[in-house]
Amino acid sequence: MIYKVYYQESKDEIAVRENTKTMYIEANSEREVRLSLKNRQINIEFVQLLEGSYLEYEKNHKNFELSETR
Template sequence: MIFKVYYQDNKNEMLVREKTKSMYMEADNERAVRDLLKNQLINIEFVQLLEGSYLDYEKQSEHFKLQENVPL
């Protein structure tokens, strides 16, 4: 399954919508995504499952790139 992760770079700052970034990850479930990212210094806002026409739409974006290796 493919997930879109909305996050911010600084784990210690309050969330500000204008600073939100996103990445795409492949994993078995949301828990697996969060486990892969738990050692990162990012603040995860939301993890969204992409499927069907929404996934097709996201794949058309120039920003769509699956994260291959998440640095630990």
């Protein structure tokens, strides 16, 4: 499954839409995504499962770069 993670680059940063970054991660569950990112110093706002036509739309986005959990 592919998840889109919305985050701020610093744990201390307040969530502001204009500063929100995204990354795409392949994992078996949202929990696996969050566990794989827990050592990074980022503020995770939201983790969204991508599927169907929304996933296809995101794949066509120029910034789509898929990462796997480690």
